[in-house]
Amino acid sequence: xxxxxxxxxxxxxxVGDSGTITCRASQNIGNYLNWYQQKPxxxxxxLIYASSSLKSGVPSRFSGSGSGTDFTLTxxxxxxxxFASYYCQQSYTSPWTFGQxxxxxxx
Amino acid sequence: xxxxxxxxxxxxxxxxxxxxxxxxxxxxxxxSNWWSWVRQPxxxxxxxxxxxxxxxxxxxxxxxxxxxxxxxxKSKNQFSLKLTSVTAADTAVYFCVRLKADYYGSETxxxxxxxxxxxxxxxxx
Numbered sequence: 001x002x003x004x005x006x007x008x009x010x011x012x013x014x015v016g017d018s019g020t021i022t023c024r025a026s027q028n029i030g031n032y033l034n035w036y037q038q039k040p041x042x043x044x045x046x047l048i049y050a051s052s053s054l055k056s057g058v059p060s061r062f063s064g065s066g067s068g069t070d071f072t073l074t075x076x077x078x079x080x081x082x083f084a085s086y087y088c089q090q091s092y093t094s095p096w097t098f099g100q101x102x103x104x105x106x107x
Numbered sequence: 108x109x110x111x112x113x114x115x116x117x118x119x120x121x122x123x124x125x126x127x128x129x130x131x132x133x134x135x136x137x138x139s140n141w142w143s144w145v146r147q148p149x150x151x152x153x154x155x156x157x158x159x160x161x162x163x164x165x166x167x168x169x170x171x172x173x174x175x176x177x178x179x180x181k182s183k184n185q186f187s188l189k190l191t192s193v194t195a196a197d198t199a200v201y202f203c204v205r206l207k208a209d210y211y212g213s214e215t216x217x218x219x220x221x222x223x224x225x226x227x228x229x230x231x232x
Binding site for chain 2: 001032034036042043044045046049050055087089091094095096097098099100101
């Protein structure tokens, strides 16, 4: 199985700050990488697919980049509604696997 | 917009069988998508369980394959999960999810684009 490792596990930031989460795959996965946001008590929501494509309706302050084994999710100016957990997921090969998650908290 | 809704018992006894159903509305289960189950133990991350296509083709996570069966009922526009020989480690919120395929030239990219709200299942006597 492809292992996905996210860092940091938690991120403390203020409204208006930028935030960056990294995701590393245990092997080359090209750009087969998706990002999800999950708020407490809710299902995850797809934010970005194919490493850098923004899902329709997702604010443009979210962006993704990377290919191969190293990927990044950036939130350019954190808003109150962005404080949540974020997961990366590889779509290169089954079994589909997720990172362990990054919790973005208000400083 | 497609909507998914899980249903099933919230409490299952150890060594028993967990059975859940996902009703799909706002779209047909015979569309060109795969239909998946993902679970999340309390306070932990996400684990893909398996998926089914409307033809009946399935793929399962090797870590659960010996205990999992996913089936589809096209007449009811729903699909189901059975997990046998459950233990406390199977306690989790179970989500049904659409696995959408996007095509870019010769590449096919999959993503979990529509999720049910999730249903908590506790394994306890």
